[in-house]
Amino acid sequence: MLEAHIIKKRDRFTVDVRLRCPAGDLLVLTGPSGSGKTTVIRALAGLEPPDAGYIRFRERYWFKATDRLLLKARQRRVGYVFQEHTLFPHLTVEKNVAYGCRDPQRVAELLAMLRIRHLAASRPHEISGGERQRAALAQALATRPEVLLLDEPFSALDNQTRHRLRMELKRLQERLQLAVIMVTHDPDEARQLADHHIILRRGAATEPDLKKGRLSMLPGSLPA
Amino acid sequence: MDLTPLFLSAKLSLISTTILLLLAMPLAALLVFVRFPGRFLADSLVNLPLVLPPTVLGFYLLVIMGPDGPVGRAWAAVSGSTMVFTFGGIVLAAMVHSLPFAVQPLKTAFEKIDRRLLEMADVLGSSPMAVFFRVILPNATGGIAASAVLAFAHTMGEFGVILMVGGSIPGRTRVASIAIYEYVEAMRYREAAILSLILVTISYSVLLLVNHLNRRSSQHA
Known part of the structure; x- marks a missing residue:
């Protein structure tokens, strides 16, 4: 279970979000541009420290403001996929996937699982946007993360590819029992994928959402 | 005609550029990627040799590297010899003078790197x-x-700082630019012209190479 209360001051408002995502579930963060979605996901990854609150995975705190505890990104077990340009341009697809993983068998498995084995020797600029995001997903999964963070991973893709990748993501998430937090602008994507759904407006979750009978998020509903 | 000064310039450029690159790469990364107090001051200090007259820089280096200067004393304690008026001394002086030429292109290249790649590597x-x-x-x-190319070319044409720190000892510190100056003083224009033409050719080739590298790097960006 990933649990967090993230408070981060921004120029015009303060992001103040509580979230909870059990392993094997997918939590979708939606909201207008500049509402704080990326701030939340970057805080979870360890790329931007929150000003207050906590982030806890299972029994281990990744961030706890009261104890001044802050684990670096490389100390958390997360995979992260950006909207685009996630792959290292100087490496082949195979070496990109192997970047954080020294197990060649794991790399081969992921290349097969994401159906990009035939692209192993290609450079990122030589493959399509959909293939790049597949490779990025394989790269993120190679370190055996327990939490997968996706920041609008499919937004730069055409409709058909986006739909296909959504289905693959859902399958992977269920197979690997990962806690997945995903930022998206696309309401269809949210409806199709979300076990839990948080809608952010100016840094606050304004619409608690019930889905599949589970309470995804309510301000103040979690123990601090 | 004695081509020793030209070979000495090439040797000086090669050695000082190699050492300088090894130091300039982490220094440029520090200035671009790490926030620390006084970063602005450190950045300006690196660029100082660009605006200082070579004689002023050479004078200070002479004082620091001289037998009573801190660097000169440390060098004497380790090697048992003086630093000024030696080949080792002019290598150090050339490195200091070429520092901004080595650091600036690296900084520009580092600044162009997408920060998300660095964040991704961190997460991985x-x-x-x-x-x-x-x-x-x-x-x-x-x-x-x-x-590398700019630092090499700048050192090939270096004059004032090397003259101050190294003097003009044939075979040891008398590099091409100093030899040209001395040929002119002795009214030996033919030798001066030949050496100058060789330096112009080298400098122009280097600029062509830098332009080519810049164009290639902006095409790949």
């Missing part, structure tokens, strides 16, 4: 040192080449 478990070697350097090859 890389230490800052691993990020430097596995992500930053491989994505700045154009900048590294430009830095």
